[in-house]
Amino acid sequence: MKSDYFKDLKIYNSLSGKKEPFVPINNNSVGMYVCGPTVYNNAHLGNCRTFISFDLINRYISHLGYKVRYVRNLTDVGHLENDSDSGEDKISKKARIEKLEPMEIVQKYTLDFHQIMEKFNTLAPNIEPTATGHIIEQIDSIKLILESGYAYEKNGSIYFDVLKFNEKGTYGKLSGRKIEDMMNNSRALDGSSDKKNPQDFALWKKAEENHIMFWNSPWGKGFPGWHLECTSMSKKYLGDYFDIHGGGMDLKFPHHDCEIAQSEAINNKNPAKYWMHTNMLTLNGKKMSKSIDNFILPNEIFSGNNKVLSKKFNPNVVKFFIYQAHYRSILDISNDALLASEKGLNKLLDGFNLISNLDSNNKTSDFDVDKWISNCYSRMNDDFNTPMLIAEIFECLKFINNVYLGAKNLNKKDKEKIKYTLEVFLHDILGLKTNKEKNTLDNKISSELIQLLIKLRNQSRVNKNFELSDQIRDDLLKIGVQLNDDKNESSYKMI
Numbered sequence: 001m002k003s004d005y006f007k008d009l010k011i012y013n014s015l016s017g018k019k020e021p022f023v024p025i026n027n028n029s030v031g032m033y034v035c036g037p038t039v040y041n042n043a044h045l046g047n048c049r050t051f052i053s054f055d056l057i058n059r060y061i062s063h064l065g066y067k068v069r070y071v072r073n074l075t076d077v078g079h080l081e082n083d084s085d086s087g088e089d090k091i092s093k094k095a096r097i098e099k100l101e102p103m104e105i106v107q108k109y110t111l112d113f114h115q116i117m118e119k120f121n122t123l124a125p126n127i128e129p130t131a132t133g134h135i136i137e138q139i140d141s142i143k144l145i146l147e148s149g150y151a152y153e154k155n156g157s158i159y160f161d162v163l164k165f166n167e168k169g170t171y172g173k174l175s176g177r178k179i180e181d182m183m184n185n186s187r188a189l190d191g192s193s194d195k196k197n198p199q200d201f202a203l204w205k206k207a208e209e210n211h212i213m214f215w216n217s218p219w220g221k222g223f224p225g226w227h228l229e230c231t232s233m234s235k236k237y238l239g240d241y242f243d244i245h246g247g248g249m250d251l252k253f254p255h256h257d258c259e260i261a262q263s264e265a266i267n268n269k270n271p272a273k274y275w276m277h278t279n280m281l282t283l284n285g286k287k288m289s290k291s292i293d294n295f296i297l298p299n300e301i302f303s304g305n306n307k308v309l310s311k312k313f314n315p316n317v318v319k320f321f322i323y324q325a326h327y328r329s330i331l332d333i334s335n336d337a338l339l340a341s342e343k344g345l346n347k348l349l350d351g352f353n354l355i356s357n358l359d360s361n362n363k364t365s366d367f368d369v370d371k372w373i374s375n376c377y378s379r380m381n382d383d384f385n386t387p388m389l390i391a392e393i394f395e396c397l398k399f400i401n402n403v404y405l406g407a408k409n410l411n412k413k414d415k416e417k418i419k420y421t422l423e424v425f426l427h428d429i430l431g432l433k434t435n436k437e438k439n440t441l442d443n444k445i446s447s448e449l450i451q452l453l454i455k456l457r458n459q460s461r462v463n464k465n466f467e468l469s470d471q472i473r474d475d476l477l478k479i480g481v482q483l484n485d486d487k488n489e490s491s492y493k494m495i
Helices: 045-063 090-098 102-119 132-148 162-168 179-185 226-238 249-267 298-303 315-323 335-357 369-381 386-404 412-429 436-441 447-462 466-478
Strands: 010-013 018-021 029-034 067-072 151-154 157-160 201-206 222-224 242-248 272-278 281-283 331-333 481-485 490-494
Touching: 010 272, 029 045, 029 226, 045 067, 045 102, 045 242, 045 272, 045 281, 045 298, 045 315, 045 412, 067 226, 090 102, 102 298, 132 151, 132 157, 132 201, 132 222, 132 226, 132 249, 157 249, 162 179, 162 249, 201 226, 201 249, 222 226, 226 242, 226 249, 242 249, 249 272, 298 315, 315 335, 315 386, 331 335, 335 386, 335 412, 369 386, 369 412, 386 412, 447 466, 447 481, 447 490, 466 481
Parallel strands: 029 067, 029 242, 242 272, 281 331
Antiparallel strands: 010 018, 151 157, 157 201, 201 222, 481 490
8 A cells, every 4th residue: 555655755867867756657566776786896885875775765665655676686797897898807806816716706795795785684676686697688688789780790799889879869868978078088998999989888798718707699609798787687677668777876877878878779768767876985085996995894894893993883873874864965984973873873762762661641742743754754755865854853852852851741642653653764764773772782792791891890990900990991982882980880881
């Protein structure tokens, strides 16, 4: 059953450059394709931001009552470095470095990606196709593009003819890049002499003798181009025209521009009605990227084993931090930002866990609960505006604290409405874990262990071993346990 708020949803469409009312192609179902990771390395936090954001979008659209088919691919074909037409392929290079088979690398980093996404409490996509599992579909796509006249064969490789296709005036429509500018900025690249023009991109590359990952095709042994897999798999599982195509901002060009060109060459259709892109996550003010060695891995944040942060932070805190910025805004990660997010999340969970203990009656509440609920949906309907939603939640928590202090009145029915609405938005839509003790202790530090360390510290104070006493206090503080000393013993609280 659809929510009463489903008609109000607006989405920023990267294709038009503006917010548009969300009107699905089919009344009750939504098809969404998101470009997934290339599984040759650990996913850094910048990658995870994209998938956390689209998990939210999937959750919210589903909550509104639509049946969502969420498809997110895994790129497990060894495309060339920097996704160019020359160089060593990423998966084979990693296999050589780690002395493993290419598909061992794929399996290793696929498992790592899934484990990280599970720690972030994201929902698995409905379908997670792999590029290697759809070679036949990609070969079929190439045949159709060749038939359209927008591709050509040269020495066992197939290239998309960008200049010929651009006679339609459509190449680069998503990124806004002009073919004339691309031509002026082009330079000859080693290994690209088979191409008619530097702007052309590979649909199929002939496998050289040292290339490990290759397949048979009508044009000889080779491997598909990077852009082709998403065109082929999205068409197979969502059709020629579906609702949402998503990915990171860096995929607009060339990946998504090339996807659009391929689809229009095949059947004269832009594949998606709405194109959505998440913005960058920066570290030290610079784009988070492995290529410039400026990145941090989620497990390094969770364990505290890094050179950037003063302590470890659990996945719930990191996820809350990500939601404090709009998905289309640049977000810079820092120690201070995560500390502030941890403090804010703990305050939020304290308020949420307080609701059940609040006194309520049959009098009118000193808070317009129905208007507050409407405001929460309005924030999410405004292109999934999570920072404004969080601000609305804190407004309600302010009221809850006043009720607890006896300064405000709460009606019984309103109490249940607030409790239910917070559970929906925090747990079902934002995907946050609402068990505060589980989050703050991170499932690794038990109350008994903390008490044991306090007992040891108290004994060291009696023995005037203040160096050990201070070390225990400082080390506990680093993992979020603050000690409060009185004359004879200490108590603690999680911060």
